[in-house]
Amino acid sequence: MSDSPKNFIKILRELMEEKNIKQGLWAATAPAKPKLISIQGDQRTDVAIIGGGYTGLSAALHLAKMGKESVVLEAEDIGYGGAGRNVGLVNAGLWLMPEDLIKLAGPEYGDRLIKVLGDSPDLVFELIEEYGIECEALRNGTLHCADSKKGYKVLQQREEQWLKRGAPVRLLGRDEAVSKTGSNSFYGALLDKRAGTIQPLAYAYGLANAALKAGAKLYNHSPVIGFKKIRNGWELNTPTGKLTAKSVIIAVHAYPGYAFKSYKKSMVSMSFFQFATPPLSRDVLETILPERQGAWDTNLILSSYRLDAAGRLIVGSVGTVEGFAYGLHESWVKRTIAKTFPQIEDTQLEYGWHGRFAMNTNHIPRFHVLEKNMAMITSYNGRGIGPGTVFGKLLAEYITGGSPEDIPLPISKIESIWSRNFWGIFYEVGARLYHSIQRRI
Ligand SMILES: Cc1cc2nc3c(=O)[nH]c(=O)nc-3n(C[C@H](O)[C@H](O)[C@H](O)COP(=O)(O)OP(=O)(O)OC[C@H]3O[C@@H](n4cnc5c(N)ncnc54)[C@H](O)[C@@H]3O)c2cc1C
Secondary structure, three states: OOOOHHHHHHHHHHHHHHHHHOOHHHHHHOOOOOOOOOOOEEEEEEEEEEOOOHHHHHHHHHHHHOOOOEEEEOOOOOOOOHHHOOOOEEOOOOOOOHHHHHHHHHHHHHHHHHHHHHOHHHHHHHHHHHOOOOOOOEOOOEEEEEOOHHHHHHHHHHHHHHHHOOOOEEEEOHHHHHHHHOOOOOOEEEEEOOOEEOOHHHHHHHHHHHHHHHOOEEEOOOOOOEEEEEOOEEEEEOOOEEEEEEEEEEOOOOOOOHHHHHHHHHOEEEEEEEEEOOOOOHHHHOOOOOOOOEEEEOOOOOEEEEEOOOOOEEEEEEOOOOOOHHHHHHHHHHHHHHHHOOOOOOOOOOEEEEEEEEEOOOOOOEEEEEEOOEEEEEOOOOOOHHHHHHHHHHHHHHHOOOOHHHOOOOEOOOOOOOOHHHHHHHHHHHHHHHHHHOOOO
């Protein structure tokens, strides 16, 4: 073993990546990982599920509830993808406003999609309760905060459109927004009582444990590196074993690796980082998001704000924390906290991490049936806790003989987004520039 400076830097980098860049705070505060091994030898099952995030784990749990056999193959660890890195806002609906969604999805799917995703927090919080999942779950609503007068007008439209559909949303004026957020930075906020917050990695672990208990088999460090059609189903190959299955659910989302790398062409990959402070003092905590709602703002380069159970403030925005971007975004978070929550003196940041989510051209998820017995739903456009949980359940039902009509999305082909690299770079460079100059001027 050599202890050259190069090696030392490599070790430091690896330690930093392990602690920060991946799941950051969530890895530090989640309960113990489910104890899994990689798949060995030749195995058989009814349904193979590729990917151990919310979609794959919810599919496995619901298959087990239906008395069906399933095996989850996860390339890394449970929650390695978006499920272990996200903000933890259990939102209702998509980013799109209901009327825009109906225009884009058409009347056949639009209303059903709004209903299914609008109600998706119900399924998340029901599963948390049913299986006693310890994941800091709070269903106190979320706050979509207007950071400009224009943003406030957009929230007025959102409120109007959701109220027409009977959703429990309420637009707060400036004074109420100030008291609910503990910040003078916002012109108002839309409170959505359907939503809430979770510790996202802990929720993924909880789903995994529930699926295991219900009879599903889960393997980690088992990347699917190749697959082929056989007479009665599919053969999936991993470096340590082979799985034969009658049908397959692909749940690799924004982290398609190995045999599914080519799916990257069908998404605009967008990154989002977060930084967390140490636990705040009790006095300060009483003044920041005192009811513990998770919040985000109306800016195009949006920012998110939430607390965890220990009272850490977590601030996020668009971009990565790779290389020098770590320092750039860390310094932006410090300036943002000083401006938004000046009651916090001398901000320290303990964790910084990032993840990717899959966007597409019209911000509506995609349902692909690659063959009769191989399906996937993907592109949640930054909202995957409720959608992943619900679509995992719907995929479990579909793949075991259900009708595609029960999924509120048209079946579509996997298509390349030719401008994906441009948009990926545009968001990353744009976010870095924006964060470099914002609040310096
Ligand atoms: C930083 C960030 C913030 C976000 N904030 C929110 C939020 O507040 N609220 C919200 O609702 N959503 C949020 N999202 C989106 C949400 O996290 C995702 O939509 C969700 O995790 C998707 O779940 P999934 O199970 O489909 O995919 P993932 O959780 O990404 O899981 C996919 C899994 O597939 C595995 N995989 C890939 N290739 C293979 C292979 N060949 N073999 C085996 N396994 C493979 C990967 O290792 C990965 O674990 C955010 C995302 C990010 C990154």
